[in-house]
Amino acid sequence: MRELEYPFESQYIIRKKRGIKKALLAYYSDNGTALQKKKIAILGGSTTNDIKDCMELFLLNHGFEPEFYESDYGQYWQDVMFDNEELDRFAPDIIYIHTSNRNINEWPQITDNEEVIERKLLGEYERFKVMWDKAEEKYKAVIIQNNMENPAYRLLGNMEATDSHGRINFINRLNQLFYEYCNAHKNFYINDINYLSASFGLDKWNDESYWYLYKYSLSLEAVPVLCHNIANIIKALYGKNKKAFALDMDNTLWGGVISEEGADGIKLGPDTPTGQAYSDFQRYIKSHKDRGILLNICSKNEEAVAKEGLMNSYSELKEDDFLGFKANWNEKSNSIIEIAGELNILPESFVFVDDNPVERDLVKNRIPGAAVPELSTVECYIKEIDKNGYFECVSLSTDDVKRNEMYKSNMLRQTEQNKYTDYSEFLKSLEMTAEIAAISDKEMERATQLSNKCNQFNLTNKKISSEDMNNICENDNNIALYGKLKDKYGDNGLVTVLLGRGEKNICYIDLWVMSCRVLKRDMENAVIDKLVEMCRSKGIDTIRGYYNPSSKNGLVKELYGQLGFTKTESRDNGDTYWELKIDSGYISKNKVITMEEI
Numbered sequence: 001m002r003e004l005e006y007p008f009e010s011q012y013i014i015r016k017k018r019g020i021k022k023a024l025l026a027y028y029s030d031n032g033t034a035l036q037k038k039k040i041a042i043l044g045g046s047t048t049n050d051i052k053d054c055m056e057l058f059l060l061n062h063g064f065e066p067e068f069y070e071s072d073y074g075q076y077w078q079d080v081m082f083d084n085e086e087l088d089r090f091a092p093d094i095i096y097i098h099t100s101n102r103n104i105n106e107w108p109q110i111t112d113n114e115e116v117i118e119r120k121l122l123g124e125y126e127r128f129k130v131m132w133d134k135a136e137e138k139y140k141a142v143i144i145q146n147n148m149e150n151p152a153y154r155l156l157g158n159m160e161a162t163d164s165h166g167r168i169n170f171i172n173r174l175n176q177l178f179y180e181y182c183n184a185h186k187n188f189y190i191n192d193i194n195y196l197s198a199s200f201g202l203d204k205w206n207d208e209s210y211w212y213l214y215k216y217s218l219s220l221e222a223v224p225v226l227c228h229n230i231a232n233i234i235k236a237l238y239g240k241n242k243k244a245f246a247l248d249m250d251n252t253l254w255g256g257v258i259s260e261e262g263a264d265g266i267k268l269g270p271d272t273p274t275g276q277a278y279s280d281f282q283r284y285i286k287s288h289k290d291r292g293i294l295l296n297i298c299s300k301n302e303e304a305v306a307k308e309g310l311m312n313s314y315s316e317l318k319e320d321d322f323l324g325f326k327a328n329w330n331e332k333s334n335s336i337i338e339i340a341g342e343l344n345i346l347p348e349s350f351v352f353v354d355d356n357p358v359e360r361d362l363v364k365n366r367i368p369g370a371a372v373p374e375l376s377t378v379e380c381y382i383k384e385i386d387k388n389g390y391f392e393c394v395s396l397s398t399d400d401v402k403r404n405e406m407y408k409s410n411m412l413r414q415t416e417q418n419k420y421t422d423y424s425e426f427l428k429s430l431e432m433t434a435e436i437a438a439i440s441d442k443e444m445e446r447a448t449q450l451s452n453k454c455n456q457f458n459l460t461n462k463k464i465s466s467e468d469m470n471n472i473c474e475n476d477n478n479i480a481l482y483g484k485l486k487d488k489y490g491d492n493g494l495v496t497v498l499l500g501r502g503e504k505n506i507c508y509i510d511l512w513v514m515s516c517r518v519l520k521r522d523m524e525n526a527v528i529d530k531l532v533e534m535c536r537s538k539g540i541d542t543i544r545g546y547y548n549p550s551s552k553n554g555l556v557k558e559l560y561g562q563l564g565f566t567k568t569e570s571r572d573n574g575d576t577y578w579e580l581k582i583d584s585g586y587i588s589k590n591k592v593i594t595m596e597e598i
Contacts, residue, residue: 001027004061005373006387010224017053024060031368034550035065036238036463041092041141042068043076045103046217054223055096058231062240073215076103080131080138093465094142095135096230099128100193100217101148101171108165117164125177132181132188140467143188144233147175149197152206186445186466189233189394193218193226199387200225232389238463239452242371242390243345244294245285246336248354249306249327253285253317254278255378258309259301269314277378282316284382289321292400293391294343294407296324298335298352300359303327323407332359333366342414343407344516346455346552351390353381397446399493409490410517416489427522427592430487434523436530437598439473439480439497446494447482454513455552457496457524459545459559462511464499477502479534483527485518485593492518496527500535500543507535509545519555525589528563532582541582549574563589 003013003020013020028035038059042048052068059066069090071079076097079087105127106120128145135143148171160166175194182188197205200222207219218226235241250257255267255274267275268282289295295317299306306327310319319325324339332354340347348369354360355375364372373385399406413430420426439447448469451462464472473480479500485492495515500507509531514523535543545560547553560578561567569577 001061002374004058004228005371006228006384007374008224008228010221013054013057013224014050014220017057020057021060024057028060028063032551033063035060036063037065037067038094038234038238039067039069039090039092040094040096040234041071041079041087041090043071043079043095043097045074045076045097045099046211047073047215048098050216050220050223051098051227054227055230058224058227059234062231062235064234064238077127077131080135088138092139092141094144094234095139096144096191097131097146098217099146099148101151101167102211102217104148104170104174107167108170110165112165114164117170121170121173121177124174128178129181132185136185136187136467140465140471141187142234142237142465142467143185144191144230145178145182145188146191146193147178149193149205150202152202152208186470189237191226191230191233193229196225196229197222229389232392233394235389236392236394237452237465239454241392241453242293242351243349244296244323244339244343244351245288246296246298246324246332246339246350246352247285248332248356248359249297249299249301249309251355251378252353252375252381253282254309254312254315259305263308263312266309266312268309268312274378275314277381279314279316281378281381284386286316286321288391289404290401291391291393291396292403294324294345294404295322296339296343296350297322297327298324298332298339298354299327300329300332301327323404323411331362331366333363336363336367336370342411344410344456344519351385353385395445395449397449399446402491402493406490406492406517409492412489413487424592430489430521430592432485432487432521432593433596434486434526434593435484435596435598436481436527438534439469439482443482443494444469444473447480447497450494450515451497451499451511451513454515455550456516456555457512457514457519458550458553459512459547459556460510461548461550461553464511472499472501477538479507479531479538481527481530481534483514483523483530485521485523496523498527498531500531502538502540505540506542506544507531507538507540509543512545522590522592524559524563525591526593526595529588529590530595532580532586535582543580543582544568545578545580547576547578 042052048070052070056066069087104124108117151167154160156163156166160168163169182190205218205222210216255278258266268278269275307319310317324342326335336350337347347367351371352363360372371390373388375381375384417426448466451464472478481498482494483496485495495518497513499511501510565578565580567576568579
């Protein structure tokens with residue numbers, strides 16, 4: 001919804017929150033969209049009523065249906081440390097701890113020596129740490145914790161940052177301890193209000209009158225900014241990030257029209273202020289490639305002419321940086337759909353960047369779900385894209401860094417496929433090798449990430465946390481598999497995850513996902529063969545799976561049937577249930593992939 005995308009009007013959101021919620025629910029109802037339910041506990045060191053209401057809007061906008069528990073004022077620590085039956089019954093999926101520098105109990109005093117200041121610092125940290133540890137142990141939930149924002153005044157002036165008696169110095173050191181804890185705990189995330197308050201403006205972030213009257217730790221105008229950021233973290237945790245850019249060229253990647261001004265006439269590079277801004281924007285876009293975001297061109301232009309702009313000596317972006325390159329006179333929505341097909345991702349996975357508002361509106365209307373940021377002038381492009389958090393990062397794996405190369409290899413495979421009339425012969429020509437084994441600590445992070453990102457090959461539509469994954473893998477009754485796939489064109493990395501729950505002689509497939517990069521390579525055959533092998537080793541003679549339909553996973557509707565399962569039940573909501581009896585007559589299904597020994 002446009003009202004909930006940056007730049008948004010905070011006062012409008014607060015004032016119209018009921019109408020916005022009603023419009024979002026009506027949109028999902030009209031489109032038959034199933035919302036993902038999440039239980040969120042907000043534990044506040046200050047008043048959180050408007051935070052809860054506003055967070056609901058941003059989460060609805062990302063396809064979540066949140067249910068909230070809200071602590072009493074200032075009871076964030078007590079709710080965790082002492083038995084709270086209401087919170088226990090609520091059993092949150094996510095715990096958001098909304099604290100601020102107003103919740104620091106002991107600040108350094110000018111008369112304190114270094115030993116006393118250090119004791120105060122560690123005391124503040126330990127108070128939070130014991131709460132986090134208890135919450136992690138008791139609730140097994142995702143924890144999102146605010147760091148500390150800077151104070152509104154500086155008693156020591158500029159020395160506040162450098163002298164150990166300064167509050168800014170104290171906050172910086174305390175925040176660093178928070179970050180070290182975060183890096184050591186997989187299911188713990190920081191909501192960076194230190195950055196948010198600085199970006200928003202510290203004077204605007206604070207409203208002393210609201211603190212004294214209502215115990216709000218931030219101004220009402222800052223509440224949507226805070227909630228937008230938290231929703232982005234949650235959205236990223238559960239696989240709702242965007243995956244790719246679709247980029248216009250003229251007046252988007254450079255100033256001017258390449259067909260009129262030529263490669264040397266476009267505004268790009270250090271000679272003009274506008275050229276510098278376009279160069280910075282290109283650098284910003286290119287940096288996304290390095291963390292696994294897919295770059296694509298979607299321009300109304302002659303292809304040869306469009307490519308001339310990338311040959312400009314000041315162009316940071318080169319032709320090789322792009323996977324899809326559509327420079328033609330077709331509707332841009334059609335070009336995006338074509339690129340999506342070539343990359344095997346969904347059209348709504350794109351962020352479409354175009355200076356032309358008419359083109360933006362056309363794509364918004366024709367590809368619901370695609371992100372289309374509103375752009376003003378080139379000097380603001382980075383801010384207008386970045387602050388929307390389309391690619392919010394909650395983890396960074398080796399596969400993320402390699403993703404562009406993996407997709408390039410996929411396009412080579414597609415070219416190779418076109419040479420064959422017999423698909424099985426094409427698969428054999430790829431010379432594929434697979435590694436399929438039990439998930440260990442080494443694969444845990446990537447396996448969790450993949451489980452939450454896949455939409456097309458996803459049998460059950462379940463999303464899981466790092467804690468869930470760890471618990472499943474540690475249970476000896478369960479079978480938790482990962483699969484990696486290589487071929488003559490390159491290494492696809494970890495591409496599939498299957499989680500089976502063992503109960504007596506039955507294995508229930510609770511989750512099975514596979515990356516869109518390796519669809520239709522018969523990897524599912526190799527996985528089911530491995531599952532059968534591991535079931536037999538545990539004395540399991542029956543495998544049961546179910547298919548839960550969504551708007552995106554129709555591809556695997558009949559997968560179990562194709563793998564030899566028998567359908568045992570069909571429900572009115574589209575769910576289907578399947579069963580495979582493992583007996584001595586089971587015939588291996590994998591014919592084209594060589595299995596590596598682990």
